[in-house]
Amino acid sequence: MSLDSRQAVATHDGRADASVAANGDSKGSWGDTEDSYGHSGPVNKPKSPKPENAVTIAVSSRVLFRTETEQKVFEERGVEEYLKYQVEHENEPFAPGPAFPFVKALETVNSQLRELYPDSEELFDIVLVTYNHAHVGVRLINTINYHSESDP
Template sequence: MPYELEKRLVVGLSSSALFNLQEANEIFREKGEQEYREYQRDNQDKTLLPGVAFPFVRRLLKLNELRPSDPLVEVILLSRNDPDTGLRVLNSIEHHGLGITRAAFLQGKSPGGCRL
């Protein structure tokens, strides 16, 4: 459940830091966007493995257990995917039980200057 962001630690995080997207990124670079989209759709129910920031984010979100009704931390996922291909990321967040409730799928645009 999203909360107001005032009085919270807000962390923006890329999907490629949270999950290991190396295989998908190789497909994008070698075969192009259309093959990448098909690959992500075909694998949307296959859970992504943790990426380099995963352990940190999991520990950070554990702080919310101290104050469940008024969480201390809000992690916002920023992804260059579109919502359709980002479904695999959202499914993986749910599978891993991460309390991430906000995501911005930027459809190839840079997250710099993104207002959430």
């Protein structure tokens, strides 16, 4: 996945807009788009996030899950032994890594948004990024499913 830096500053009409201060002091393009979202007066309930406004967050599999043992196998024994190890352990979930609590918090926010706005899209789109072989992907999927099922 690659992020285009122009998308980060694009307005609703595709032009870059630097009129909004980082601290939100100026209405800038937000003020210009109020009418296009149907705001004609006071709003009783906040609008749900638009899919095109969702924040996509890419997370490496190496920070989402603990993979030190597997990395050591790769470094000491090479790619073939690494892949063999992964296939042999594909039903053993990885332990949560340092980014795991962050991703779980984002999922909680998405869940709460779904409760408030049942028809809305998620505010955060979380993407798992890995350079691993497809055989490792099976273990990653199994791990994600394991941790999803073990949620309270």
